[in-house]
Amino acid sequence: MKRKLSVLSTLLLTIFFYNCGPSIKVTDTWKAPDINNVKGDKILVIARMDDMASRQLFEQEISSALKEAGMDATASYIAYPNTTVNKKINDAEVKEHIVKFKSDGYQAVALTVVKDVKTEINTQESGGYVSGGYYPGFYGGYGRFGGYYGSFYSPYGMGGTYVPSSQRTYESDIYKLETVVYDLSRDDNKQLVAVVASKITDPDSAAGIAKPYAKKVLAQFTK
Template identity: 35%
Template sequence: MKKTIYSIMGLTTLLVFNSCSSVKVLDSWKAENVSSINDKNIIVIARTENNQARIAFENEIVNQLTAKGLKATASFTKFPKLNPDEKVSEDKQEQIKNLLINEGFNAVVLTVIKDIKEATRTVTEGGYYAGATLYPRYYRGFYGYYYNPMSYSSFGNYVPETSTTFTSKTFVLESVAYNLAEPEDKQLIAVVTTQIENPSNITKVAQEYVKAITKSLVK
């Protein structure tokens, strides 16, 4: 059961953008007591105001945990009106704590966006000749070429040069897992920092993310 906890870190909070995505694990850490969460009641939280992203990623992680034999619940099913991305006042902190206690949750998997970077890139295509004529059949004899050299071409057709400019977005995310049954200084049991470039389809990105995180933690 020890390995089952490693898959809990596959969670992220993303908005929907076009283009393809690339998931890369930048860093990861796990405590010696990481397996202590295996028998806990886990609440999975995606901190984003985008409700579609929240549902997709929380569901994906819950499915992964359930398949590993852990007990996990997506936060949106228990607390649909909770906005995980809002600023939390002291009163709100106490409300959240009481909600978790009253519902019997003693472990948390949480992900937040730590940084978003934008970059403008230009891709250039064309600017070359294609479909050149094969030698030596085309050139035939010396005299024909000598009399009319400009009528012979080995370049083929010229493909005009075109440029496309687009803006890419890179997200840096931090996924953390806590065992709330432990003393406060021992509650943190795992941290994974991940970079995702240009996330597109939410479900596919979630699956890629879970796969990348699991691969980085399960040795």
């Protein structure tokens, strides 16, 4: 009997630790009523991340997801391989970039940034904890692509038998990502057409997260 209890406890702990692995949670979304108008646009996909490998992975997966949905999307590392996208730039540089994007036929931009990274200390007892979203539901200051693109950059790379209750304290790495879509053909303060804010907990690597993240983002845009 003791052996059966031991085996069961081990199994439950295995399931518990598995469920505490990497997860992607959409914490907030918004999209314009006429977002479908962007679906026919030529879209430039940008991921503002410190290391080129993470940038390429996220841009590749997001552009692939958009293409599978019938949209014309191109990763910025392919379109502009010599351009560093993850740095603060002044207004003049922003205008130069926008003029370049438009002259190359891009009518919309899907921009992904890592907004924050932090470590949480969690205590979990018999079934876990619930952590709320980070992002407020107001996007009034995001209206113009140039304002967001020029000022914000990402400073991050990227678990009928009684079982006694137990408590576990552990650390989790929390990444807060945001993908915003702008229609460059609209007036400056009306260019924002979609926002998806997400929380990624304990990612193993960019390679393991980029594809499911892209699918979650696309689901929010198209549903």
